[in-house]
Amino acid sequence: MTASPGGALLVFAVLTPVAGILLSFALGGRAAERITLALAPIGLALAGFIAFLVARSGAPLVYVIGGLPPPLGIALRADGASATMMVAAALIVPAAAFYARAKFATPDGVAESRGALTFWIMLQAIWAALNLIFLGADLFNLYVALELLTFAAVPLVCIDGRPETLAAALRYLLFALFGSISYLLGVALLYGGYGTLDIVLLGERIAATPLVWTAAALMTAGLLAKTALFPLHIWLPPAHANAPAAASAVLSGLVVKGSFFLTLRLWFYVLPALPMAAPAAILGTLGGCAALFGSILALRQPRLKLLVAYSTVAQIGYLFLVFPLASAPAGGALGWSGGFVQVLAHAFAKAAMFLSAGVLAEALGHDRIAHFSGAARALPLTFLTLGLGGLSLMGLPPSGGFEAKWLMLRACAASGQWIWAVPILGGGLLAGGYVYRILAPALADGVVEVKARPQLSRELVALGLVGVALALAFAPEGFFEFIQIGRPLAGGGAS
Amino acid sequence: MSVLPALDVGLALLVVGVAAWTIAARNLFASVVGYVAYGLLLALVWVRLYAPDVALTEAAVGGGVTGVLLVTAGKRLDALASAEVGVPPGRALKILAGALAALxxxxxAWVVxxxxxxxxxxxPAAAEAAAGxxxxxxxxxxxxxxxxxxxxxxxxKVVLILAVLGVxxxxxxxxxxxxxxxxxxxRPDGAMILLAQFLAPVGLLIGVHIFWVGADAPGGAFQGGALLAAMGMVAMMARLAEPPRIDSRKLRLALVAGPAVFLIVGVAGLALADxxxxxxxxxxxxxxxxxxxxMVLSIAVALPMLVCGPPNGSPK
Incomplete structure (x- = not known):
C-alpha cells in the first residue's frame, strides 16, 4: 500500500480539530469559541479539497502514517463515501457553531464558564472523531475514533445541568460503553484470527468461520447500540431532546451516522466474504420496525423536541434498508446511493429542524405543540424551515428524502425485494402525520405570545441547512458516481 | 501435575471465584474490594502469560486507580442522604441479562x-522492526x-483530556x-500519613524508572504514569497534597503536554523524515x-483528576 499525492491532508483533517481541542483547553475561556469558529473555514476547505482529489483521480486517497504500512502500521483512506460524509460534517458542525454563539458566549465578568468551555471543546472533538471515523482504515484506530466520539457527545447532553439531562446523559453513556466494549471484543477476536486489523487486508483474508461470525455479531451489536437502532433506541429521545439545540443538531444529524458508517464499513469492506442474506435481512427488519415504530411514537409526543428526536429513531431505520438493498445481486448500486442520500438528507433536514426547535423554544418560552396556535404567523421563517424539513422526512418531491426513497424503491424493484417498500412507504405516510401535527396548529388562527424576537441570523442558518436537504433532489449523475468510488464489489456487494 | 500448571489452574479458579464474589457481594464496599483483588489477580495471570507490560498496566489501572475511584465514589454516595436507590431491576431483566452474558x-470460550x-x-515482526x-x-x-x-x-491521550473535561x-x-x-x-491518622511519606517517594522513583527503562524492557509511559498517578493519590488521601484548582494554567498545560508534544513532533516528521x-x-x-x-506527565496528572471529580466549593 502506498500513499497517494495529497494523502497527508487526510491526517490534517483529523489533526486540525485535535490541535484546536488542545489549544482551547490550555488557553481556556473565550479562546475556545474563537478557535472553533476559526476552524470552520479550514475544515471546510480541507474536506472540499479531499473530495476534489478523490473525484479527480476516481480512486480512494490513501495515506500511510509514519511511512509504516499495515499490518504493523496504520493507514487512512478516503473513498467517495468518506469524502461525502466529511463535506457534510464540515457544513453542519460550523452551522451549529455559528448558531450556538449567542447561547455559549462566555458571560461578561468571568474568565471562563462551564457551559461555554465544555460546548466548544466537545464540538471540535466531535468533528475530529467523525473525520477519523470516515477516514479510518484500521479497526482499532476506528475504536479510538468511537471513544473520542462518545466522550465528546455524552457531556453535550447534560450541558444544561438539570437533573433530567444528567439522567439522560448517564443512560446514553451506559449504552455507548456497552457498544464500545462489544465492538472491542470483536476487534480482538479478528486480530486473534487473522493477525491484522487493516480493513483491506482483513477483507482479503476473512472466511466464514465461527470466529468471524462471533466477532461480526459482537461488533454489529455494539455499533447498533451507538446508532440507536430499534430496539436499542431507548436512550436516544431523552438524550437528543434534553441537549441544547445546537448540540442536538449535531448529535442527531451526524453523531449517530458515525456508528452507522462503521456498520457499513464492517459488512461491506471487512466482511464481504460472509454470506450477507441472513444478516442483511435481520438488519433490514430492525430498520423497518424502527421506521414504523419510531414514527408512531413521534405521533404521540406532546413536545416538539421529543417529536423531532423520535423522528430520528424512525429515520435511522431507513438507513439500515441499505443492507438488504445494496447487497442484492441486482440494483446494489441503487441501494447504496439511496442509503447515502438518505444519510445526507436526514443529516441536513434534522439539523435544521433541531435548530428551528431551539429558536422556537426560546421565542415562545416552551415547545408544547398544543400551544402552537398561530405561531407560524409570529415565526414564519422558522415554520418554513420546519415545514421544508418535514417535506424531506416524508419523502415528498423536491427533496433529498424523496430522492433517497425513490432510489431505494427502484432498488427494491430491481432486486425483487418488494417487502422493503412497506416501511419505506408506510414510514413516509406516518411522517406526514407527525409533520402535520406540528404545522396544523401553527397555521391555525390564534395568538401566541412571543417572549423574545428570534435572531434572523439563527433562523437563516437553519433555513440554509434545509436548503441543502432540498438541493439533494437535484444531485447530478456525477454525484452518484462519486459516492460509488472505492465501493467494494466483491462478495456481498455486487452491483 | 508439576507445580506451575497446578498454580495456573488454582489462579484461574481464584479469578473466577473472586469475580463471582464481586458480583454477589451485597455491600458496595465489599464488592469494590473484590474488584480490586480481581484486578491484581488478573495482573498475575498476565505475568503467567508472559505479558509483563499488560500486567503492569492492569495492576496500576485495574487494581489501583479504578479501585480508588470506586471507593471514593462509594463514599460520596454514602454521604448523600438523598441518594435514593431506584427501583431494583426485576427478575425477568436479571434473567435476560444473565442469559445474554452467558451466551x-x-x-x-468456544471461538477462542x-x-x-x-x-x-x-x-515477531514488531520485535524485528523495533530493534531495527x-x-x-x-x-x-x-x-x-x-x-x-x-x-x-x-x-x-486526547480522549483522556475529554474525559477529564467531561467529569x-x-x-x-x-x-x-x-x-x-x-x-x-x-484528617487521616498518623499511620496513613507515615505510609504516604514513605511510599510516595519510593513509588515516584519506581514510576520514573519504569518509564525510563520502557524503551528496552517491560514498562513505558502509561505504566510509569499510572504508578506516578497512584502515588499522587496516596499523597492526597493522606492529605499531604490537595487537588489543584481546575482553572490553574499549570494543571491545564500538564494535561495537554503529552498529546501536544506528540502532535508537534508528529507534524515535524513531515519535514524531517518525509x-x-x-x-x-x-x-x-x-x-x-x-x-x-x-506523556508520563499528562497521564500522572489526568488519572488523579478523574478520581478527584468535579470542582467543588467557591470559585474564589
Whole structure:
C-alpha cells in the first residue's frame, strides 16, 4: 500500500480539530469559541479539497502514517463515501457553531464558564472523531475514533445541568460503553484470527468461520447500540431532546451516522466474504420496525423536541434498508446511493429542524405543540424551515428524502425485494402525520405570545441547512458516481 | 501435575471465584474490594502469560486507580442522604441479562478454542522492526505504541483530556474554576500519613524508572504514569497534597503536554523524515523518550483528576 499525492491532508483533517481541542483547553475561556469558529473555514476547505482529489483521480486517497504500512502500521483512506460524509460534517458542525454563539458566549465578568468551555471543546472533538471515523482504515484506530466520539457527545447532553439531562446523559453513556466494549471484543477476536486489523487486508483474508461470525455479531451489536437502532433506541429521545439545540443538531444529524458508517464499513469492506442474506435481512427488519415504530411514537409526543428526536429513531431505520438493498445481486448500486442520500438528507433536514426547535423554544418560552396556535404567523421563517424539513422526512418531491426513497424503491424493484417498500412507504405516510401535527396548529388562527424576537441570523442558518436537504433532489449523475468510488464489489456487494 | 500448571489452574479458579464474589457481594464496599483483588489477580495471570507490560498496566489501572475511584465514589454516595436507590431491576431483566452474558461468554470460550495454533501474530515482526535501524528499541511494545501506532496513542491521550473535561462539566456553574473536593473529608491518622511519606517517594522513583527503562524492557509511559498517578493519590488521601484548582494554567498545560508534544513532533516528521509521525533515522530513540516523558506527565496528572471529580466549593 502506498500513499497517494495529497494523502497527508487526510491526517490534517483529523489533526486540525485535535490541535484546536488542545489549544482551547490550555488557553481556556473565550479562546475556545474563537478557535472553533476559526476552524470552520479550514475544515471546510480541507474536506472540499479531499473530495476534489478523490473525484479527480476516481480512486480512494490513501495515506500511510509514519511511512509504516499495515499490518504493523496504520493507514487512512478516503473513498467517495468518506469524502461525502466529511463535506457534510464540515457544513453542519460550523452551522451549529455559528448558531450556538449567542447561547455559549462566555458571560461578561468571568474568565471562563462551564457551559461555554465544555460546548466548544466537545464540538471540535466531535468533528475530529467523525473525520477519523470516515477516514479510518484500521479497526482499532476506528475504536479510538468511537471513544473520542462518545466522550465528546455524552457531556453535550447534560450541558444544561438539570437533573433530567444528567439522567439522560448517564443512560446514553451506559449504552455507548456497552457498544464500545462489544465492538472491542470483536476487534480482538479478528486480530486473534487473522493477525491484522487493516480493513483491506482483513477483507482479503476473512472466511466464514465461527470466529468471524462471533466477532461480526459482537461488533454489529455494539455499533447498533451507538446508532440507536430499534430496539436499542431507548436512550436516544431523552438524550437528543434534553441537549441544547445546537448540540442536538449535531448529535442527531451526524453523531449517530458515525456508528452507522462503521456498520457499513464492517459488512461491506471487512466482511464481504460472509454470506450477507441472513444478516442483511435481520438488519433490514430492525430498520423497518424502527421506521414504523419510531414514527408512531413521534405521533404521540406532546413536545416538539421529543417529536423531532423520535423522528430520528424512525429515520435511522431507513438507513439500515441499505443492507438488504445494496447487497442484492441486482440494483446494489441503487441501494447504496439511496442509503447515502438518505444519510445526507436526514443529516441536513434534522439539523435544521433541531435548530428551528431551539429558536422556537426560546421565542415562545416552551415547545408544547398544543400551544402552537398561530405561531407560524409570529415565526414564519422558522415554520418554513420546519415545514421544508418535514417535506424531506416524508419523502415528498423536491427533496433529498424523496430522492433517497425513490432510489431505494427502484432498488427494491430491481432486486425483487418488494417487502422493503412497506416501511419505506408506510414510514413516509406516518411522517406526514407527525409533520402535520406540528404545522396544523401553527397555521391555525390564534395568538401566541412571543417572549423574545428570534435572531434572523439563527433562523437563516437553519433555513440554509434545509436548503441543502432540498438541493439533494437535484444531485447530478456525477454525484452518484462519486459516492460509488472505492465501493467494494466483491462478495456481498455486487452491483 | 508439576507445580506451575497446578498454580495456573488454582489462579484461574481464584479469578473466577473472586469475580463471582464481586458480583454477589451485597455491600458496595465489599464488592469494590473484590474488584480490586480481581484486578491484581488478573495482573498475575498476565505475568503467567508472559505479558509483563499488560500486567503492569492492569495492576496500576485495574487494581489501583479504578479501585480508588470506586471507593471514593462509594463514599460520596454514602454521604448523600438523598441518594435514593431506584427501583431494583426485576427478575425477568436479571434473567435476560444473565442469559445474554452467558451466551457471550460461551461464544467467546468456544471461538477462542477454535483459534489457529500458533495464532497469527504481528509480535515477531514488531520485535524485528523495533530493534531495527529506524527505532533501535529493545521493547517492541513501546515501538508499537509510540511508532507504529503512534496516531492511536496520541488520540487516546486526547480522549483522556475529554474525559477529564467531561467529569468537570457535571459540577455546578458557580463552582467552575475551583478545586475538586479533597479525597478524604477527615484528617487521616498518623499511620496513613507515615505510609504516604514513605511510599510516595519510593513509588515516584519506581514510576520514573519504569518509564525510563520502557524503551528496552517491560514498562513505558502509561505504566510509569499510572504508578506516578497512584502515588499522587496516596499523597492526597493522606492529605499531604490537595487537588489543584481546575482553572490553574499549570494543571491545564500538564494535561495537554503529552498529546501536544506528540502532535508537534508528529507534524515535524513531515519535514524531517518525509512522513507525518515518522522519526528521523538517527534520532528515533531520543525523540521517543522525549515524547514519552511528556506523556508520563499528562497521564500522572489526568488519572488523579478523574478520581478527584468535579470542582467543588467557591470559585474564589
Amino acid at each position: 457471550v461468554a460461551g461464544a467467546l 478454542l477454535t483459534l489457529p495454533s500458533p495464532a497469527p501474530s504481528l509480535a 535501524p529506524g527505532a533501535g528499541l529493545g521493547n517492541p511494545i513501546t515501538a508499537v505504541l509510540i511508532s507504529y501506532r503512534s496516531f492511536d496513542t496520541m488520540l487516546e 468537570w462539566s457535571v459540577g455546578a456553574d458557580a463552582a467552575w474554576g475551583a478545586a475538586p473536593a479533597p479525597l478524604r473529608k477527615v 512522513n507525518l509521525f515518522a522519526y528521523p533515522q538517527n534520532f528515533a530513540k531520543p525523540l521517543i523518550l522525549f515524547i514519552e516523558a511528556f
